[in-house]
Amino acid sequence: MPQSQPITSPKSFAKMFYIFASILAFATVVFWGVKGFNTGWTKTQIALIQKDEITEIDFITYQDAFVPGIDFLLGGIASAIATSALTFFVSRKKSYTSSKK
Amino acid sequence: MKKSSLALFFVLTSWAGASADVFDFKDAKGVNNIAFMLDAPLESISGTGNDISGTVNFDPKNPSATTGSISLKTESLMVTNSVMRDHMLGAGWLDAKKHPEITFTAKKVTTTQQEGKAIKATVVGDLTLKGITKEVTAPITFTHIPGKLADRTGGKMKGDLLVIRADFPINRSEFGIKPGENTEKVAETINIRMSLAGACVKE
Structure with missing residues (x-):
């Protein structure tokens, strides 16, 4: 039976980083898409043509x-x-700490 | 006899001089604009400036005699990215603080043809940009709209309108705007499009 990790454990941090990274990537792509798939530089103003x-x-x-x-x-x-990348860093730190023991 | 001839001469010369109307291009409606477009291999940049002033003497019967000068406040130039605008107006590029105005002064107009109300011509003038003056030649269109100023001012002023349109390219290197630098992102050729309406108040 798998044991749950304490929230402060390196594995939990790694999981949190991974989830945060996934949400960030998804949210960025969705926000960019919703705002019009602008392939130019970010605009802080839009130009409206009138006659x-x-x-x-x-x-x-x-x-x-x-x-x-x-x-x-x-x-x-x-x-x-x-x-x-921080996820891997945290995981490696845990393995390193475990191997020292 | 001599006195009356002299009087007639003055009447005729003053009448001839008065036939060219003075059109003021300071536009409270903010419609007048000078657009610029640059198309470099990696980046296209476009924007406008609308703080325009100046006067043009225009006679619809003799458009070749047109003279005048149009100025644009450099600070009024806009693009859709605020960081890009700051760079454009900064000391490295247009240096708007040191060179607050861009001016075009018409020296010679050659009438080519009339198409309906529009008079198509070629203008030769001096363009002053970033403190450097160069002669440029551009195709220009004059459209004289008599009596339409009242429609534009809600009846407050009566008079005529003169619409000027001109498109011409310039080379930024010739005006000392980072010659030969950043050409992959900022094109050497700047295409300029002037769309201006001037008013001549008559009542």
């Missing part, structure tokens, strides 16, 4: 908005990978 009826001039107004770009996506995934 003046009398002069027929197209002009742009800017509205504050956060549109994550490819830099946001790569940053989120890189953070998730870094967090996953």
